[in-house]
Amino acid sequence: MKFKVNHSSQNIKGALQITGSKSESNRLLIIESLFKNLEITNLSNSDDSQVMKKALTSNEVEVDIHHAGTAMRFLTAYFAVKEGRETVLTGSKRMQERPIKLLVEALRSMGAEITYEKNEGYPPIRIQGKKLQANSVSLQANISSQYISALMLIGASLPHGLTISLEGQVTSTPYILMTLEMLQRSGIQGSFEDNTITIEACSALSPKTIPVESDWSSASYFYSIAALCEEAEISLSNYRKESLQGDSCLAKIYKQFGVTTSFGENSIMLKKSKCSKPASISEDLRNSPDIAQTIAVTCLGLGVGCKLTGLHTLKIKETDRLVALKNEIEKLGGEVVISNDHLELLPATSLKENIEIATYNDHRMAMAFAPIALKTPVIIEDAMVVSKSYPDFYKDLESLNFTVQNA
Structure with missing residues (x-):
């Protein structure tokens, strides 16, 4: 399904x-399943969380x-400790191209029984759940924080x-700290x-x-919208000033584009007024790589150059996000240079x-490019890929007077 996105104001x-x-x-869903006694409120309605449940x-x-x-x-780590449970964990064609070897090796070093069903180092994997006796493991620190969080x-x-x-x-230190905080809040x-x-043993949790x-990555698209229009007042809830999410750095980054963030008791207010814009920005996103697409498209729409670094994990996401960004930005008339860990965008004049924006089975490609409709109408291919993390995205765009229609 293709959606044409436009905005007239x-x-x-x-x-x-x-x-x-x-x-x-x-x-929290993993912790609740292992220990019970947790009631989770404001749970994500994303496809990813539904799949997890x-x-x-x-x-x-x-x-x-x-x-x-x-x-x-x-789930690779979770099923490895489910004593007596045999599981074959699989996924989409793209998922079967995304590496899992470092996590499997770490779990094997702890005594886990995991084998590959097809290609060495990639899903699908067969897991024989057992009681692991090991109490220590070592692994490289510069890998995906999700491997580390899985073990935590x-x-x-x-x-x-x-x-x-x-x-x-x-x-991605913030994601490790988030996992630690979620564990600590659980008891x-x-x-x-x-x-x-260090994670201490626990036999049971108190209720x-x-x-x-609420998700700061999802908030990023509204920061982009605020930056790309002349004047904006957008209230978003539920957000906290002392956030566990690394993407909360948006508040600081988007000040450069004239977007201010005011924190209420349980919400944030984004405000934009007419202001001068920088010729170029430079950001190290090693702790928040998921907002790289949003920032790059914001800069494209504003005619601002940018150099974004710390992006090495983007190559093993839903797609190779660096290549995907280069492809789609250049369709719109931008000029991009990429390497293994950075992206450089030259200021665009028009x-x-x-233009039809390919989304590569990647929810963030669809949502990052939609705000540029404030500058030029775009057509989003496979538009409902957004349900992976944000099923209500287009409905929320329409509430801000964007026109979203079948193309």
Whole structure:
């Protein structure tokens, strides 16, 4: 399904309730399944969280998580400690091209029984769940933080807890800290100091209700909208100033484009007024790579250059996001240079109209490019891919007077 997206005004005002963070939701769903006694509120309504819930309650041998990368990593560790359970964990064609070897090797070093069904190092994998006795594991620090979080989430279920030693410079530290905070809020003790993560053993949790903060990655598209129009007042809830999510750095980054963020008790207000814009910006996104697409498209629409670094994990996402960004930005008339870990966009002087944006089975490609409709009408291919993280995205666009129609 293709949607044509357009907007006829340069002034935007509205209030939106954004779904809960899928990052927080998926961590809490694993903890709840292992220990029970948790009531989760404002749970994400994303496809990824629905896939996670279904997998955790499945009695089938084969569990298909489709495109959900977080679910693949977290469930690999989860099923490895489900004593007596045999599971074949599989996913989409793209998921079967995304590496899982480093996590499998770490779990095997702890005594887990995991084999590959097709290609060495990639899903699908067959897991024979068992009681793991190991209490320590080492792995490289610059790998996907989801591998590390997967091990953290099962740590407390092990008889002696788990110590994780990280070698080298840590990637995506905020996501590791988020996992630690989710464990601690649930009642599990742990620490992260000097590249060593310690998770203490836990046999049971006291009953608790834990609210999920709304998703900052989803908020990024409204920061982009605010930046791309002349005047804006957009209220978003439920957000906290002291957020666990690395993408909350948006508030600081988008100041450069004239977007201010005011924090209320349970919400944020984005305001934009006419202002001068920078010629170029430079951002290290190693702790928040999921907002790289949004920032690049914002800069394209504003005619601002940008250099974004720390993007090495984008090559193993739903697609190679660096290549995808280069392809689609250049269709619109921009000029992009990419390497393994950075993207450089030259200031664009004009944009082409009614360009069809390919989404590559990647929800963030669709949502990152939609706001540029404030500058030029665009057609989003496979538009409903957004349901992976934000099913209400187009409905929320329409509430801000965007025109969204079948193309």
